[in-house]
Amino acid sequence: MREAPSPDRPEAVWKERDMSGGAPVDAMVAILRTDGCAWAKKGGCSMCGYGRASVRGVTEGDLSAQIGEVLSRYAGEPFVKIYTSGSFLDEAEIPLAVRERIFSEFAGCERLLFESRPEFVTAEAVASLPRNATVAFGLESSDPEVLERSIGKGFGPGDCRRAALAVKGAGLSVRTYVMLKPPFMTESRAIEDAVSSAAFADEFSDEISVNPLNVQRATRAERLWSQGELRPPWIWSLIEAMRRMSGTVRARVMSSPSGGGSARGAHNCGACDAAALAAVERFSFTQDPRDLDAPAPCGCRAAWESYMRAESLLGTPSDLDRGMFNDLMMRM
Ligand code: SF4
Numbered sequence: 488m489r490e491a492p493s494p495d496r497p498e499a500v501w502k503e504r505d506m507s508g509g510a511p512v513d514a515m516v517a518i519l520r521t522d523g524c525a526w527a528k529k530g531g532c533s534m535c536g537y538g539r540a541s542v543r544g545v546t547e548g549d550l551s552a553q554i555g556e557v558l559s560r561y562a563g564e565p566f567v568k569i570y571t572s573g574s575f576l577d578e579a580e581i582p583l584a585v586r587e588r589i590f591s592e593f594a595g596c597e598r599l600l601f602e603s604r605p606e607f608v609t610a611e612a613v614a615s616l617p618r619n620a621t622v623a624f625g626l627e628s629s630d631p632e633v634l635e636r637s638i639g640k641g642f643g644p645g646d647c648r649r650a651a652l653a654v655k656g657a658g659l660s661v662r663t664y665v666m667l668k669p670p671f672m673t674e675s676r677a678i679e680d681a682v683s684s685a686a687f688a689d690e691f692s693d694e695i696s697v698n699p700l701n702v703q704r705a706t707r708a709e710r711l712w713s714q715g716e717l718r719p720p721w722i723w724s725l726i727e728a729m730r731r732m733s734g735t736v737r738a739r740v741m742s743s744p745s746g747g748g749s750a751r752g753a754h755n756c757g758a759c760d761a762a763a764l765a766a767v768e769r770f771s772f773t774q775d776p777r778d779l780d781a782p783a784p785c786g787c788r789a790a791w792e793s794y795m796r797a798e799s800l801l802g803t804p805s806d807l808d809r810g811m812f813n814d815l816m817m818r819m
């Protein structure tokens with residue numbers, strides 16, 4: 488049985504590599520446990536399982552203890568990312584005093600990234616941000632229909648644009664997350680949607696991070712996935728979307744797919760997944776489109792192309808790798 492999460496301990500802390508000031512640097516990532524995303528309490532987004540990382544009744548003292556633990560793991564990395572499985576700028580999640588403490592503890596690092604829904608980006612909140620702040624927004628898609636029907640995001644693309652421009656207007660950085668293949672979308676439509684969302688986000692983003700759908704537990708996406716009505720995107724689709732964004736947007740294009748290579752995350756045939764994901768990672772740092780050219784010669788690339796043709800013919804985003812469609816696919 489899963490142990491009850493402890494309110495005075497962060498959900499996770501780890502180290503990774505990312506970019507700052509145009510160079511690869513060490514980064515520390517911390518996920519704080521908070522009361523949870525305000526939108527998740529109203530039903531939340533179709534693919535989001537972050538509610539599981541939240542604990543009701545987290546106090547300011549608990550958050551202070553969590554920050555203490557995060558600081559004990561901090562080794563001076565130039566890039567620090569503090570996530571909350573919700574909105575860092577929502578005072579119901581992170582009270583003002585805690586926010587100020589985090590800003591002051593990490594005042595010396597090059598970049599301090601946190602995420603927020605646009606409705607918490609008020610003029611007052613923007614004025615309180617430190618010079619090293621990067622605000623991340625989960626735009627997901629620039630198509631209002633997709634946001635409303637497929638994701639249930641609870642805001643429109645214009646809301647995200649307004650908030651991001653306010654952050655940019657204060658001279659700070661913005662990272663925008665674009666989703667690849669939200670529920671009810673075919674593979675080819677998903678590539679189109681991600682590419683046009685990146686074009687929309689480019690105006691207000693320093694970085695565009697492409698997030699392929701990852702099927703999280705206890706979500707509406709998981710229900711569709713378990714019924715075979717959804718397949719997370721192929722890594723080939725991620726590569727294709729990034730290749731098309733490259734050179735057409737000014738922002739740095741990156742991706743670090745959660746669950747990549749597993750049945751719940753972006754995956755290919757299994758044999759080439761690691762090499763294909765390594766190419767995505769390389770490109771995220773170098774921005775050199777040659778890193779995305781034929782990164783992993785594999786027969787499944789042709790299967791991916793057939794998959795997209797089959798989806799278009801059948802007009803369904805269901806998982807064609809499963810069940811009765813398999814034979815049909817093989818013949819196409
Ligand atoms: S994806 Fe973000 S906004 Fe949507 S429910 Fe999850 S934490 Fe909240």
Ligand SMILES: [Zn+2]
Nearest residue numbers: 756759785787
């Ligand atoms: Zn393969």
